[in-house]
Amino acid sequence: MANHLFLPLISPMLASALALLFARDKTRMVARVIVLASIIFNLIYSIWLLWVVGNEGIQVTQGAGWEAPFGVTLVADGASALMLCVATLLMLVTVSYSFASLDPGYENFFYYPLLLLLLLGVSGAFLTGDIFNLYVWFEILLLASFGLMTLGGSRPQLEGGLKYVVLNLFGSTAFLVACGLIYGTVGSLNMAHVAERMSSVTNPGIVTVIACLFFFAYGGKAAILPLFFWLPTSYHTPPVAVTAIFSGLLTKVGAYSLYRVLGLVLQDELIRLAPFVLAVAGLTMVVGVFGAMAQMNVRRILSFHIISQIGYSLMGLGLASAIGLAAGLLFTAHVMIVKTALFFIGGAAEQVYGTGDLKKMGGIARREPLLSIFWFLGILSLAGIPPMSGFFGKLALLQAGINQGALLISVVAAFTGILTFFSMLKIWNEVFWKKSYGDMSKLPRVTPGLLWPGAILVIISFALGIGAGGLVDYSQMAGAQLFDRAAYISSVCGSNGCEAVVDLALR
Amino acid sequence: MIFLLSIAIGSLFAGAIFLMLRRSVIKLILGLILLAHGAHLLMFTMGDGGVRRGAPPIVDYETGAVAPGTADPLVQALILTAIVISFGITAFIIALAYRATQAVKSDDLDDMATTDRL
Numbered sequence: 001m002a003n004h005l006f007l008p009l010i011s012p013m014l015a016s017a018l019a020l021l022f023a024r025d026k027t028r029m030v031a032r033v034i035v036l037a038s039i040i041f042n043l044i045y046s047i048w049l050l051w052v053v054g055n056e057g058i059q060v061t062q063g064a065g066w067e068a069p070f071g072v073t074l075v076a077d078g079a080s081a082l083m084l085c086v087a088t089l090l091m092l093v094t095v096s097y098s099f100a101s102l103d104p105g106y107e108n109f110f111y112y113p114l115l116l117l118l119l120l121g122v123s124g125a126f127l128t129g130d131i132f133n134l135y136v137w138f139e140i141l142l143l144a145s146f147g148l149m150t151l152g153g154s155r156p157q158l159e160g161g162l163k164y165v166v167l168n169l170f171g172s173t174a175f176l177v178a179c180g181l182i183y184g185t186v187g188s189l190n191m192a193h194v195a196e197r198m199s200s201v202t203n204p205g206i207v208t209v210i211a212c213l214f215f216f217a218y219g220g221k222a223a224i225l226p227l228f229f230w231l232p233t234s235y236h237t238p239p240v241a242v243t244a245i246f247s248g249l250l251t252k253v254g255a256y257s258l259y260r261v262l263g264l265v266l267q268d269e270l271i272r273l274a275p276f277v278l279a280v281a282g283l284t285m286v287v288g289v290f291g292a293m294a295q296m297n298v299r300r301i302l303s304f305h306i307i308s309q310i311g312y313s314l315m316g317l318g319l320a321s322a323i324g325l326a327a328g329l330l331f332t333a334h335v336m337i338v339k340t341a342l343f344f345i346g347g348a349a350e351q352v353y354g355t356g357d358l359k360k361m362g363g364i365a366r367r368e369p370l371l372s373i374f375w376f377l378g379i380l381s382l383a384g385i386p387p388m389s390g391f392f393g394k395l396a397l398l399q400a401g402i403n404q405g406a407l408l409i410s411v412v413a414a415f416t417g418i419l420t421f422f423s424m425l426k427i428w429n430e431v432f433w434k435k436s437y438g439d440m441s442k443l444p445r446v447t448p449g450l451l452w453p454g455a456i457l458v459i460i461s462f463a464l465g466i467g468a469g470g471l472v473d474y475s476q477m478a479g480a481q482l483f484d485r486a487a488y489i490s491s492v493c494g495s496n497g498c499e500a501v502v503d504l505a506l507r
Numbered sequence: 508m509i510f511l512l513s514i515a516i517g518s519l520f521a522g523a524i525f526l527m528l529r530r531s532v533i534k535l536i537l538g539l540i541l542l543a544h545g546a547h548l549l550m551f552t553m554g555d556g557g558v559r560r561g562a563p564p565i566v567d568y569e570t571g572a573v574a575p576g577t578a579d580p581l582v583q584a585l586i587l588t589a590i591v592i593s594f595g596i597t598a599f600i601i602a603l604a605y606r607a608t609q610a611v612k613s614d615d616l617d618d619m620a621t622t623d624r625l
Contacts, residue, residue, distance in 0.1 A: 132585055132588075135589075136588065136592070139592045139596070142596075143595065143596065143599065146596075146599060146603075150603060150606075153606060153610075154610075155610040155611065155621070156621060156622045158603065158606055158607040158610050158611075159607060159610075159611065159619040159620075159621060159622050160622045161603060161607075162532070162600075162603055162604060162607050162619065163619075165596075165599070165600055165603060166527075166535060166539065166600070169539055169596060169600070170527075170539070170542070173539075173542050173543060173546050176543075176546045176547075176550070176589055177546050177549055177550075179550070179585070180546070180549050180550035180553045180582075180585075181549075181553065183550070183553050183581070183582065183585070184552070184553030184554075232623075233622050233623050234622065236622070237622060
């Protein structure tokens with residue numbers, strides 16, 4: 001029993017309420033300090049949690065002291081601790097990029113409270129051990145993201161935002177229906193309890209229906225193949241900082257929920273559906289990267305790459321084994337960092353030029369050499385070239401794929417890596433390398449505030465590549481924990497399982 | 508009763524999908540509202556009746572027997588939560604759609620495709 005799992009939820013909640021009070025021109029610095037303090041607290045906490053989970057195993061907090069299957073449970077295992085840590089790190093970097101890049105109008109209209117509520121929803125989704133509670137956290141993070149997406153109210157934002165809201169709402173309704181069906185089938189919503197009772201469901205058809213509904217709901221939020229259309233139509237419309245944090249967090253929460261609910265709770269069904277999941281994964285990779293090739297706008301190209309990378313995360317799930325999930329987690333953690341870094345750097349170039357159109361940009365390599373170096377290192381990492389972290393993410397996935405005989409998906413994954421590099425080189429050529437057509441001397445310079453958030457994330461990616469051993473070990477531990485249902489059930493409900501707790505309570 | 512409810516849920520979902528496939532923004536929103544109602548009713552049917560395996564959480568303290576006439580309170584709590592959430596989001600989406608139709612000067616979804624073009 002560990003009561004500290006509430007801390008990363010309380011801190012952004014309180015801080016967003018406080019920052020709301022100071023969202024005025026005169027007191028802007030107070031709001032900034034509150035926001036920074038809360039996020040730094042969360043970051044320190046999540047690093048500590050990473051260490052605690054690594055040493056002592058799964059941490060569990062029972063909400064209000066209710067025993068496990070009755071109350072709401074918060075659970076931190078390796079996967080949630082890893083995701084929480086990366087998400088908080090990205091939030092810290094995003095906030096500092098926002099300090100340097102945003103109009104004051106945004107800050108007066110509650111930009112930071114919304115950002116903190118997004119962090120609250122994301123942290124809650126990573127930590128919860130209850131399926132309906134996961135739905136509620138999803139709604140919190142979605143509502144915060146709706147606000148961030150449309151804050152500013154320009155026409156592209158409203159058009160893109162409407163599609164984003166509608167498609168995510170549709171996915172949420174499917175999620176709700178699946179929650180209802182799961183309660184109707186097994187009579188519980190606690191993940192450990194559901195996992196325990198799933199094995200004794202007599203009607204296998206309903207379990208397939210539930211698994212497919214969850215796959216649809218989370219897949220829509222993660223932007224898998226037939227459900228990704230909301231992403232490239234909306235992600236390039238808000239300010240750069242918002243796009244960057246969305247790319248780092250939102251689709252990845254969908255992928256994490258797929259891992260948690262299909263990989264742990266509905267594990268038998270996942271093993272049955274694995275070929276289907278792998279097929280969707282492969283198609284998502286290929287369609288995403290081909291979609292990116294057709295685009296001529298920095299952030300739209302990067303948006304399509306998000307879709308392609310989600311295919312890799314899904315491949316880890318589709319391998320349906322502890323090694324597969326471990327590799328998927330490793331890759332997801334890496335891509336969250338690198339993708340956000342690329343959005344920051346590409347966004348900085350876009351902000352200097354005032355446009356993201358590849359045809360109108362050019363010549364940045366000569367004018368901003370530092371920015372260009374970090375961009376190039378970033379695309380090396382995204383494409384999976386050593387010594388950057390992307391190499392180890394892809395290596396782990398390919399190793400797991402080949403070990404399990406999933407050759408086709410492994411070939412597709414390797415091939416997509418080459419295409420990714422090719423497509424990123426297009427941005428390199430057009431934005432950084434080629435000569436500028438216009439007069440560049442009048443354009444503003446990239447300020448350090450715009451440069452360092454992306455740079456520091458690229459450096460972290462490089463460090464994770466150099467010290468990949470620790471991360472690989474941790475992700476393997478997390479993958480094993482994620483796939484081990486018996487250990488999860490016994491750490492949430494005690495060694496006799498949840499059913500014993502229910503029997504004791506009902507006598 | 509469960510039979511009538513199933514028909515009601517089915518018609519709500521069918522009507523919602525039909526409305527969401529239209530091009531008008533207002534019909535899209537009406538479709539989303541109907542969809543949420545369908546999902547809530549579906550959760551409602553999950554409380555009692557044949558499909559459920561778990562016993563209601565309200566039991567007699569001494570004997571552990573289920574008191575006669577009690578309905579499962581958990582589904583009602585779940586629906587209440589879901590209704591509040593969908594109410595809030597509906598309010599947001601109506602405001603958003605209003606601003607979008609003002610900016611685009613049309614309520615036809617086909618006119619809102621500028622961000623999709625290359």
